[in-house]
Amino acid sequence: xxxxxxxxxxxxxxxxxxxxxxxxxxxxxxxxxxxxxxxxxxxxxxxxxxxxxxxxxxxxxxxxxxxxxxxxxxxxxxxxxxxxxxxxxxxxxxxxxxxxxxxxxxxxxxxxxxxxx
Amino acid sequence: xxxxxxxxxxxxxxxxxxxxxxxxxxxxxxxxxxxxxxxxxxxxxxxxxxxxxxxxxxxxxxxxxxxxxxxxxxxxxxxxxxxxxxxxxxxxxxxxxxxxxxxxxxxxxxxxxxx
Numbered sequence: 001x002x003x004x005x006x007x008x009x010x011x012x013x014x015x016x017x018x019x020x021x022x023x024x025x026x027x028x029x030x031x032x033x034x035x036x037x038x039x040x041x042x043x044x045x046x047x048x049x050x051x052x053x054x055x056x057x058x059x060x061x062x063x064x065x066x067x068x069x070x071x072x073x074x075x076x077x078x079x080x081x082x083x084x085x086x087x088x089x090x091x092x093x094x095x096x097x098x099x100x101x102x103x104x105x106x107x108x109x110x111x112x113x114x115x116x117x
Numbered sequence: 118x119x120x121x122x123x124x125x126x127x128x129x130x131x132x133x134x135x136x137x138x139x140x141x142x143x144x145x146x147x148x149x150x151x152x153x154x155x156x157x158x159x160x161x162x163x164x165x166x167x168x169x170x171x172x173x174x175x176x177x178x179x180x181x182x183x184x185x186x187x188x189x190x191x192x193x194x195x196x197x198x199x200x201x202x203x204x205x206x207x208x209x210x211x212x213x214x215x216x217x218x219x220x221x222x223x224x225x226x227x228x229x230x231x232x
Contacts, residue, residue, distance in 0.1 A: 105167060
């Protein structure tokens with residue numbers, strides 16, 4: 001597709017359940033980012049992939065959160081044993097290779113709103 | 118660690134008038150990018166304008182311009198001839214060259230445009 005695609009758009013789950021959120025980046029973009037945006041706040045960095053590998057996972061809040069990008073394209077954010085505090089919009093973004101000399105811009109999807117009851 | 122501060126949680130402007138949104142940041146890097154993103158209710162972040170730190174000239178994009186003061190670490194956004202469609206959350210963001218190159222966001226400013 002032309003833009004970053006995220007599914008599902010909305011997800012309601014119960015406390016303790018397992019959740020997967022999917023991100024399909026713009027074709028050819030090697031860098032992929034996950035952010036979490038709580039109500040009334042700016043997006044907070046979770047994890048960054050360059051190709052298939054997680055280059056920076058310093059933003060993951062705890063070991064219940066995990067993300068993969070096995071073929072260097074689609075990524076899945078996985079949340080185990082969900083808690084009410086995990087409720088937020090999860091944003092995915094991608095960017096083309098070669099930051100230096102490029103625009104530096106990240107291209108965002110519309111996010112997945114997760115509600116944990 | 119880099120931080121971005123937006124000191125105005127909410128701002129309002131009359132249609133056709135001008136408004137300035139403030140942003141300051143903290144970094145020890147010399148090469149970086151600064152951005153203003155707009156987030157309407159659809160949730161998608163839309164790039165409004167960007168500035169490369171090595172450029173002294175302030176960026177402009179139609180009705181949007183910035184006042185970039187590198188020494189003061191200030192990066193304000195000016196919206197001229199405000200339109201109803203400009204109403205949204207506006208986020209200032211910083212991105213260093215090198216490292217993870219992640220975007221660091223401020224907490225945002227909610228802009229209301231009054232007809």
